[in-house]
Amino acid sequence: MLSARVKTLGAILLVACVGLIVAGGVSFWIQRARLVDDVDDRLIEKVQALRPVGDAPSPGIYLTRTVTGFLPSQTEGVVGVVDGEIVVSPSAGNLFHAIEDPAVIAAATKAVTGNDIVLGTVATGQGEVRYVALPVQIGGETGIYLRGVDMEAEMAPFQASIMTYVIAAVVVRWPRSVSRAGSSPAGFSPRSGSCAKRRMRSRSTIWARACPRRATTRSPTSPAP
Numbered sequence: 342m343l344s345a346r347v348k349t350l351g352a353i354l355l356v357a358c359v360g361l362i363v364a365g366g367v368s369f370w371i372q373r374a375r376l377v378d379d380v381d382d383r384l385i386e387k388v389q390a391l392r393p394v395g396d397a398p399s400p401g402i403y404l405t406r407t408v409t410g411f412l413p414s415q416t417e418g419v420v421g422v423v424d425g426e427i428v429v430s431p432s433a434g435n436l437f438h439a440i441e442d443p444a445v446i447a448a449a450t451k452a453v454t455g456n457d458i459v460l461g462t463v464a465t466g467q468g469e470v471r472y473v474a475l476p477v478q479i480g481g482e483t484g485i486y487l488r489g490v491d492m493e494a495e496m497a498p499f500q501a502s503i504m505t506y507v508i509a510a511v512v513v514r515w516p517r518s519v520s521r522a523g524s525s526p527a528g529f530s531p532r533s534g535s536c537a538k539r540r541m542r543s544r545s546t547i548w549a550r551a552c553p554r555r556a557t558t559r560s561p562t563s564p565a566p
Contacts, residue, residue: 373496377471380490381460384473387488388458391475400477400484405429407486416494422485425450439467440489449474449487468493 397403404421411419411431418440421429427441435441442465449472452459459474472489 388475400479416491419488439465439470
């Protein structure tokens with residue numbers, strides 16, 4: 342049977358753990374939003390740095406000139422898309438294969454409806470992809486310069502730090518609460534007995550000192566007649 346003190350400390354521990362988890366979750370989503378913004382800024386910067394269309398006769402030719410020189414990366418990839426199909430990939434290939442996933446190609450093709458740059462996120466079997474799609478319009482034909490980033494790889498360090506924070510908070514708080522719950526009450530000593538017994542002995546001593554026992558004297562026995 343758990344004492345009231347143990348139950349109280351257990352409730353406090355539970356509330357503290359829930360608070361830490363909620364705080365960690367809020368921090369996680371705030372940091373995730375900031376990370377997505379940073380990835381978007383990086384993708385847009387890459388797109389804006391591309392060479393101009395110039396004298397390219399078609400989107401396919403322009404995309405070939407632009408995409409083939411891309412250096413492979415484990416967390417980033419690029420393709421050229423025309424009419425919903427990949428027409429060109431980097432000469433060295435894409436190490437980040439999720440950029441070539443049909444779901445990413447379909448989502449980018451559907452999202453591009455004009456001349457504006459489009460940003461989006463697609464969940465694939467190989468992970469979550471954050472992409473930027475740049476429309477390339479030449480001679481009435483439209484192509485798409487499509488570049489994507491592996492969001493799971495971007496989030497991995499932060500997710501690890503959040504999990505470490507939660508686990509460490511629980512591990513540090515649990516032993517302290519248990520040791521406090523199991524500690525003896527103040528004034529208790531196994532050698533001297535319980536606090537109640539000590540108080541009883543103290544009261545008895547004080548009473549004995551205040552009211553000493555009176556000695557009783559017996560009257561002499563009368564002689565028999």
